[in-house]
Amino acid sequence: MPNSPDPSPRPVRRLAGWRLIVVVFVSVFAVGTSSWAASASWTAAPVTLAGSAAAASVSVTSTVTTPPTGQFAVQVTSPPVTETTHLGAFTYANTGTVPLALTVAATNTNGTLAANIAVTFWSASTAALCGSSVPASGTTSGALTGALTLPAAFASVPAGSSLALCVALRLTTTTAASQGQTVTATFTLTGRVGANWSATAASAITQSVYRVPDPGTVTCTNGTGTSTDPVGTVTLSFPRAVGATSYNVVRASTPGTVIVNAVPPDPNAPTIKVNGSQLGVLSLGSVPILVQAVDGTYGTVSAGSPYTLNVVVLGLLGLRC
Known part of the structure; x- marks a missing residue:
């Protein structure tokens, strides 16, 4: 009778197959659960970046676009508004690369006269659109000696854009009370991004009060x-x-x-x-x-x-x- 094949090798091959499966599973599990093993075993071809990163810039400009009349001469009787109030305009521009919140502060060379000049602000897209009178709404008011608040439009000015700050300066006393006085007011514009980035620019306006000149030599x-x-x-x-x-x-x-x-x-x-x-x-x-x-x-x-x-x-x- 011929010899029957030994059946023992078949179970051995099955065992070897299980060992292979176990080894593969352990290897995959080790890579999947170990960050060090994953980063160490992963490779990629180098990638060249196109373009560049630029830091944001903060800058502003201030220009007296429409100078107000320089001298107050207010008649004693029934003076017209054009004598008591001088209109003008600044153009404030955000020349940086990020939106800016703008504020303004005024300093002066004559506190006595500055205290007697009231300031009213309003905004327009350009100085030509400021108009010929103070609007009934949308204004902010102050004095050359006090805190000045800009209209709401200046709270966030987009990069690369500009706004006109329309201004009315009104003498609150008589010509006689302030005659011969002069004040130069410097308006300093500040543009801010957050608490630490800022830029400033300044423009000055001079106002005087009429006084009749002396006669010549007596x-x-x-x-x-x-x-x-x-x-x-x-x-x-x-x-x-x-x-x-x-x-x-x-x-x-x-x-x-x-x-x-x-x-x-x-x-x-x-x-x-x-x-x-x-x-x-x-x-x-x-x-x-x-x-x-x-x-x-x-x-x-x-x-x-x-x-x-x-x-x-x-x-x-x-x-x-």
């Missing part, structure tokens, strides 16, 4: 002894002051006390006569005086052009040049 002529030009009286002559409606003569020591106010017969060649009783002289000597121009339309008085008169004995105390 000359003097002694009285000739006629009925209209008695001895002891002097005639003061001077070039006219532009805008003057009359002239004062005052003592230099008390410039606020008017001795003589006169409207000259010839406004182009003004003269004023003064005698000792008008000056109230009580003793011999010199008396410094000022000749002031008066502009009654705007209620302003000039500082005065100086001259010194002499008190002499002419029967009674009288004046001489």
Whole structure:
């Protein structure tokens, strides 16, 4: 009888197959559950990056696009709005690469006048669209000496864009109260991204208040002894002051006390006569005086052009040049 094949090798092959499966499973499981094994066994071809990364830039510009009228001259009676209020415009631009929140602050060179100028802001897409009057809504208000708040449109200005900041400056006192004063206000614009990135730019506006100018150099002529030009009286002559409606003569020591106010017969060649009783002289000597121009339309008085008169004995105390 032929020998039967030994059946024992078949189970061995099956066992070997199970061992292979176990080895493969263990290997896969080890790679899948060990981060070190995964990163160590993974490779990839190098990749070249196209393009570049650029840091954000923060920058702003400020331009006085429409300068406001530079001088306030407010009439005493029924002044028009154009005299009390000056309109202008800045153009604020975000020249950086990220949106910016804009704020503005003002400094000044004359706190007294700055306190008497009210500021109103509103926004427009361009300075040409600011209009010719202050709008009824959408404005913010302050003073050149106080905190200034920009309109809501400036809370987030996109990169590469610009906005017009329309401004109205209003004198809150009279011409007489602020005459001759000047203030330069510097508006500093700040653009911010978060708490640490910022950029600034500044623009300045100068405002003044009208004061009638002094008359020219004063000359003097002694009285000739006629009925209209008695001895002891002097005639003061001077070039006219532009805008003057009359002239004062005052003592230099008390410039606020008017001795003589006169409207000259010839406004182009003004003269004023003064005698000792008008000056109230009580003793011999010199008396410094000022000749002031008066502009009654705007209620302003000039500082005065100086001259010194002499008190002499002419029967009674009288004046001489």
